Amino acid sequence: MKSKQIGQDKINTELAKLYLKTLETPKQFELGEQVYVVIKDIKDPEYIFIESDIGTGLIPKEQVLNEEGEITVNVGETIPAFYIGSKNGDHYFTIVPIGNYAKLIIENAKINKIPLKGKIETILESGYQVKIGDVVAFCPKSKLPKQVNKGETLPFIVIDQNKNSFVVSYLDYLQLQKEQLRKELIEKLRVDSVITGKVKNLIKQGAIIDLGYGLEAFVPISEISYKRIEHPSDVLKVGNEIRAKVKEIDWKEDRIILSIKELEKNPWLGTLPFNKGDVLDVKILQILKTGLIVQLPEKFHGFIPIKELNLTKQKQLHKEFQKDQILKAMIIQIDKEKQRILLSIKAAQEYFEQIEYKKYIKNTQEDDSVSLGSILFND
DSSP, rough: HHHHHHHHHHHHHHHHHHHHHHHHHOOOOOTTOOEEEEEEOOOOSSSEEEEETTEEEEEEGGGGGGGOOOOOOOOTEEEEEEHHHHHEEEEESSSSOGGGGHHHHHHHHHOOOOOEEEEEEESSSSEEEEEEETTTEEEEGGGSSSOOOOOOOEEEEEEEETTTTEEEEEHHHHHHHHHHHHHHHHOOOTTTTTEEEEEEEEEEEEEEEEETTEEEEEEEETTTTTTSSSSSGOOTTTTTTEEEEEEEEEEEETEEEESSSSHHHOOTSSSSSSOOTOOOEEEEEEEEEEEEEOOOOOGGGEEEEEESSOOOOOOOOOOOOTOOOOOEEEEEEEETTEEEEEEHHHHHHHHHHHHHHHHHHHHHHHHHHHHHHHHHHHH
């Protein structure tokens, strides 16, 4: 009897789950709400098909085409869009404020500080008329201090509304971006992580480092170098970019302490200052039978195998190269585990040859078009 009761309890539990599921309210969007959707199909001539939390939807294809008529999104990409309603089981979205929903979308964007792309339509003495979808807004000159041209597209934040007119700001968008990037940087900062920054100021006690987005850190003089120095200026200059290890973080005191000398022991910690495919100026430290040992920026060492030197077999390395000679070489391999960097002079030369060839082809095409134009219009 006991086993039958257990079985009955299990059935009741499953039925209860099914019953509760029928009571769940399906996900719904408010009109004008911004949501994130995934591109599913871009082959239709009129719409792109997307997937949202409420199911498959449609966005007018013309909204994702550039001036050349090329589509600017890819299948699988996630993009922001505004929900504008459902009809006959289809859900409709828009990327820009359009039609009867334009005002509603912009009001929602104002409340939630959602950036909207706008095109400069008219340049006035006091500011700019900006076309955002079907709506014309005004941006004061004080809110867009940089030089812009008619037809240029920029992101804006809606900052004010007066009946049916809207005031937008490019500066508020930049400030919002700065705040978001600052937040991301704060979330990524951890003790022992490696970061980059720029020397902002040098004082007797150490160096003040600008980490960007309004964040600053401090390197005590004892953490600048293993060598004994009298002043930070013995090693650093204002404007220098540095890599450093995070030693201490105290958000209550708004204090970040860094160490540059920690990376002198092992510069392979954290993100390297270069990538595979970069072409660098390197200095020859040692000439071997098998190739060259070279110094890269920021005290890294690398090796150029003899097969990557672009030499004939008859030439001897000591006759072709000298110690302290500066060469251009491309990084072809980075092995962080073995702390090894391989470079190639041959690859660097081929890289520059390709650039010259592209320039030549471009200039040739331009000359041909001019010549053809002269023939056509001079006859």
